[in-house]
Amino acid sequence: MKIDELIQSVVLEALKKLYDFEASKESVQLQNTRKDFDGDITLVVFPFLRYSKKKPEDTAKEIGEYLQENVDEIKSYNVVKGFLNLEIDNNYWLGRIQKAWGDEIFGHQKPSEKQKTAMVEYSSPNTNKPLHLGHIRNNLLGYSLSEILKANNYHVVKTNIVNDxxxxxxxxxxxxxxxxxxxxxxxxxxxxxxxxxxxxxxxxxxxxxxxxxxxxxxxxxxxxxxxxxxxxxxxxxxxxxxxxxxxxxxxxxxxxxxxxxxxxxxxxxxxxxFDKIYYESETYLVGKDEVLRGLEEGIFYKKEDGSVWADLTDEGLDQKLLLRSDGTSVYMTQDIGTAKMRFKDFDIDKMIYVVGNEQNYHFQVLAILLDKLGYDWGKGLHHFSYGMVELPSGKMKSREGTVVDADDLMDGMVDVARKMAEELGKLDSLTQEEAEKTYEMIALGALKYFILKVDPKKNMMFNPEESIDFNGNTGPFIQYTHARIKSVLRKAAEKGLDIKENFAVSPTTISNKEKDLMKRITQFPEAVKEAGINYSPAVVANYCYELAKEFNQFYHDHPILTEQDSVVRDMRLLLSATVGKVIKSGMKLLGIEVPDRM
RNA sequence: GCCCCGGUAGCUCAGCUGGAUAGAGCAACUGCCUUCUAAGCAGUAGGUCAUGGGUUCGAAUCCCGUCCGGGGUACCA
Structure with a gap:
């Protein structure tokens, strides 16, 4: 059992014993202790005051006492106002790391029998112009979301509807x-x-x-x-x-x-x-048939000019055009047809549309129309609505030539990556081919991370001149951390040192920074889960950054290979290797590769 | 007009279903490479969380109003 679940249940027990109160699980608020206080996990006791009828400090103290006696892993506790800070034994964290290192799919949920199928539609280009920056955000979000859902035990079908x-x-x-x-x-x-x-x-x-x-x-x-x-x-x-x-x-x-x-x-x-590509030229007639069926069944109505409409005033919306007066279909018609075909082709539990927020209304209506047409899955469609990418000059407009072309952007970023690496003399030992591959990896890493670290729901600013950065909170920073770790591991291998999983250290030899790093690693599964629930690659991106940052702090003042105490050395080696593994795994969920050298 | 979304440091962004003194990066300034990769680390400075109310032990977070910005709104996608 994970420590927070254990503490939660013992807190419930304590409330019952101490105050004869049966609290709900939800009322037990556990959070990570803030850096400025001592402890690892904090219980907020304010919600219990009405039952204890005592001061916050006293209540916290009583619960703290009970927890310390009944949970082995709790080493000590302290109370600050209504906050009960619990300090967990260092060996608990080390044990978690040892387990994580041995876990092939650490952070992912085990694929199970009752796996649900999610179909994720993304990209969805028109065939009259090349992809631009807006499509890039869409593609990166769609791909990453798919990977994250897979990690959360979904069977994912990636699809694309081409407006051809x-x-x-x-x-x-x-x-x-x-x-x-x-x-x-x-x-x-x-x-x-x-x-x-x-x-x-x-x-x-x-x-x-x-x-x-x-x-x-x-x-x-x-x-x-x-x-x-x-x-x-x-x-x-x-x-x-x-x-x-x-x-x-x-x-x-x-x-x-x-x-x-x-x-x-x-x-x-x-x-x-993509696993399956649909073309509008193949779905629009299906949609048209559906609309005509709806017309026959009296779900829709025809105006005098021959156009077909849906009346959505009952839903608090307006009238919606479904077929033009000349009989040709509109966007909505096609989407009805595409949806129908998809549910016929696949056993879909969750249909997710990765489409910009400018189409919120469209998808609201689409769900209602499909529901009216008698499809029970209609209301279950999910519009993954993401914000627009804005340029310093404002919104991108194809016809006004203010778009940032996808290919040009990638080329430009690779150029910058190459120049940067050459200046730093980082990849001199690599062959030309290997170096080029690495530039590509870094450039794409920078671009992808820059876009994915932002909350998908929000509009974001992209400045082609300034947004290309390789230092600080960026993809290359995380990639660099991985390369550093790999370098250490290579040298360890040269020295004949293996990564050991089973060893015990005296708890006092684990430094605060090492413990912070261990705690951070254990949070990876929660981050993946949260990203899946909230449909947010940004959660994973920000987690990876925090992890990399903490590793670099650790790396800066803890010798690894040169450490004299062999047990401590083994622990640091294991810690480094595990961080490397988690970074790689987390970045993979974002569709970002990490190099072994850079 | 009506509907939806947003406003956090000079800039770009975090801040989970309300919890402790609001966090990063960039830019600015200052230190740290004879020691595992300095694309790094440490530090200084920078905030009336748009604004006015409300809810409560507690609000950047929830509710209402106002201002500002973006998007949508019946034959574009």
């Missing part, structure tokens, strides 16, 4: 036909998604020019936007696509394949992947 059809891709296709000069990724050397993205921008440029001309000729803004030849042609192309025009469909397939190749490269570099 619609007016946006037609715009790029049209631009290619008119101004593409037969360019392909092969003959231009361009990454496919960038090539298509540039065409999209080219379309927008021409379109804008046409609008300007029409405005000059006295047309209204709205009319001009509607009448411009480019947009007319794009719409025409979309109609042809929906009609299955072979030439259009062929071009569509070709250009999408360029984009997918580009995406794959970016995904691979980011270290994310």
């Amino acid at each position: 059809r619609g007016i946006h891709i037609c715009k790029s296709m049209l631009a290619w036909q008119k101004w593409g000069n037969q360019q392909t990724p092969e003959n231009s050397g361009m990454k496919g998604d960038h090539l298509v993205g540039d065409l999209y921008v080219a379309f927008d440029k021409h379109y804008k020019a046409e609008i300007a001309e029409l405005l000059n000729n006295g047309m209204s803004q709205k009319e001009a936007e509607d009448q411009a030849p480019s947009i007319q042609e794009a719409r025409d192309m979309l109609r042809k696509w929906e009609a299955g025009d072979s030439e259009v469909v062929q071009l569509w397939k070709t250009m999408n394949s360029w984009v997918y190749e580009g995406f794959d490269t970016t995904y691979k570099r980011l270290g994310v992947d």
